[in-house]
Amino acid sequence: MVAAQLRSQAQYRTSFAIDVVGSVLFGVLDIASVLVLFRVVPTLGGFGFAEVFLMAALAVTAFAAADLAVGNVERLRVYVRSGLLDAVLVRPLGVLVQLTALDIAPRRVGRLVFGIAMVVIAVGHAHVRLTPHSVALLVITPVAGAAIFGAVFVATATVAFWWIESGEIANGLTYGGLNFTQHPITIYGEALRRLFAYAVGFAFVAYYPTLRLLDRADPLGGPVFLAYAGPLVAGVATAVAALLWRIGVRHYRSTGS
Amino acid sequence: MAIGPRMIRAYLALAAAGFRRYATYRQATFAAAATNSVFGFLRCAVVFAVVDAGARIVAGYDRAQLATFVWVGQGLIGTVLIWAPPDFADRIRSGDVVTDLLRPVDPVWHLLAIDLGRAAHSMATRFVIPIAVGALFFRLQTPRRPGTYVFFALSLLMATIVCFGCRFLVNAAAYWLLDARGPHIGWTLASGFLGGLYFPLWFFPDAAAAALIVGTPFPSIIQLPLDVLVERGSPADQLVLLTIQASWVVIMLALCRFVQRRGEEKLVVQGG
Numbered sequence: 001m002v003a004a005q006l007r008s009q010a011q012y013r014t015s016f017a018i019d020v021v022g023s024v025l026f027g028v029l030d031i032a033s034v035l036v037l038f039r040v041v042p043t044l045g046g047f048g049f050a051e052v053f054l055m056a057a058l059a060v061t062a063f064a065a066a067d068l069a070v071g072n073v074e075r076l077r078v079y080v081r082s083g084l085l086d087a088v089l090v091r092p093l094g095v096l097v098q099l100t101a102l103d104i105a106p107r108r109v110g111r112l113v114f115g116i117a118m119v120v121i122a123v124g125h126a127h128v129r130l131t132p133h134s135v136a137l138l139v140i141t142p143v144a145g146a147a148i149f150g151a152v153f154v155a156t157a158t159v160a161f162w163w164i165e166s167g168e169i170a171n172g173l174t175y176g177g178l179n180f181t182q183h184p185i186t187i188y189g190e191a192l193r194r195l196f197a198y199a200v201g202f203a204f205v206a207y208y209p210t211l212r213l214l215d216r217a218d219p220l221g222g223p224v225f226l227a228y229a230g231p232l233v234a235g236v237a238t239a240v241a242a243l244l245w246r247i248g249v250r251h252y253r254s255t256g257s
Numbered sequence: 258m259a260i261g262p263r264m265i266r267a268y269l270a271l272a273a274a275g276f277r278r279y280a281t282y283r284q285a286t287f288a289a290a291a292t293n294s295v296f297g298f299l300r301c302a303v304v305f306a307v308v309d310a311g312a313r314i315v316a317g318y319d320r321a322q323l324a325t326f327v328w329v330g331q332g333l334i335g336t337v338l339i340w341a342p343p344d345f346a347d348r349i350r351s352g353d354v355v356t357d358l359l360r361p362v363d364p365v366w367h368l369l370a371i372d373l374g375r376a377a378h379s380m381a382t383r384f385v386i387p388i389a390v391g392a393l394f395f396r397l398q399t400p401r402r403p404g405t406y407v408f409f410a411l412s413l414l415m416a417t418i419v420c421f422g423c424r425f426l427v428n429a430a431a432y433w434l435l436d437a438r439g440p441h442i443g444w445t446l447a448s449g450f451l452g453g454l455y456f457p458l459w460f461f462p463d464a465a466a467a468a469l470i471v472g473t474p475f476p477s478i479i480q481l482p483l484d485v486l487v488e489r490g491s492p493a494d495q496l497v498l499l500t501i502q503a504s505w506v507v508i509m510l511a512l513c514r515f516v517q518r519r520g521e522e523k524l525v526v527q528g529g
Binding site for chain 1: 449456
């Protein structure tokens with residue numbers, strides 16, 4: 001199915017090229033926003049440009065990877081609404097696998113490649129000492145971050161099983177999550193930080209690993225090992241998302257149109 | 258085109274239909290306003306971090322002005338409707354647009370009337386909900402000069418028309434491209450980043466901000482109404498901003514009419 005999608009999309013070369021360029025530009029704007037903020041201030045939430053740049057680059061990479069892999073799940077509400085989900089359910093394949101393959105978007109690879117390039121530049125700019133330890137952390141972090149974002153994509157999409165007219169409400173956590181993780185969590189108020197950083201786990205996408213990579217203590221007093229908690233958080237988030245998904249699919253009653 | 262009382266009645270009826278159409282999507286409207294509010298909290302945290310890190314005034318805004326800028330900006334998203342589904346482009350691609358062309362009203366005015374009706378509906382929902390949420394948690398600035406209310410109302414109306422014009426042109430690209438996704442992506446990128454939604458354009462170097470405001474329609478949609486509302490500058494400055502917006506209203510509507518005429522000549526309805 002993925003191969004068929006890739007072949008069909010490759011038929012429209014110009015459209016595909018435009019999509020890839022657009023995808024890269026979305027990544028460019030993510031990073032440019034940080035540059036603009038640092039044009040007017042020297043520090044943000046107690047962090048300098050090099051530090052926030054690295055956080056933003058890690059966040060964009062993690063988000064882009066998740067968006068590429070499972071971003072299409074946000075179309076679930078369209079499928080539920082139109083009844084197309086019934087067709088998906090009767091096929092002898094996993095529902096989630098089908099949904100993500102149904103309209104896979106290789107064009108989104110642009111943002112991912114750009115994000116990885118930015119991580120490389122940010123690492124150089126912030127003078128991260130390259131040891132086997134820091135390199136391992138740099139590889140694990142975006143993977144764990146992508147899993148966290150992926151879990152958020154899936155978990156928020158399941159809202160459509162219960163609430164068909166939910167519109168773009170999931171965006172608050174998916175795209176909002178990207179917005180959140182691009183900045184140090186010190187800038188957010190207590191309530192927002194509890195919800196996004198700890199409950200959802202967004203602090204582990206970029207914030208804690210960046211502190212460790214740059215040998216900085218957490219101004220909020222978090223212990224050092226939190227830098228390595230990403231995979232664990234990603235595991236829990238994935239499990240919760242999978243559970244919600246299963247409950248959602250069971251709960252699903254066709255719109256019957 | 259003759260504008261007689263009958264035409265005006267027809268456009269008013271279309272506007273009323275636009276209003277009623279959106280009044281039926283109550284849950285989706287609420288969901289959208291809730292999403293806008295979540296982003297209000299996130300964006301507000303960022304601009305406050307900027308104020309806290311720098312002087313008390315950043316790029317000409319104080320804390321209350323920035324909070325107002327962010328929260329009213331979140332309300333504006335739904336009023337001017339930056340992100341609308343490409344309905345008209347789909348009609349061009351499918352050929353349904355022929356029905357629109359057969360009607361005795363001009364397609365541009367027809368769609369504008371519906372859009373203004375929609376915007377009127379959003380004033381009571383998507384506009385006020387984020388602002389109410391913002392006012393509940395933050396100190397927002399109410400206008401100090403009574404005239405600002407009038408200026409802002411005018412500015413909001415013009416912002417809606419300019420935004421409509423931009424969306425119409427993006428959709429009308431389908432007359433030539435069939436797949437208007439490229440222009441659509443470009444619009445999504447430009448409207449947020451160059452329009453002042455993600456942060457005030459005055460965070461850019463002054464010359465760049467001024468060039469964008471005068472030379473592109475995007476700031477007329479978000480940045481200018483908000484600058485008028487938070488009273489950045491004197492009443493004379495507000496009038497300058499309104500004049501820029503008015504110029505863009507004229508330019509965009511003229512462009513829409515021109516593009517629509519050329520598009521009709523170009524239109525090939527695919528048989529099937």
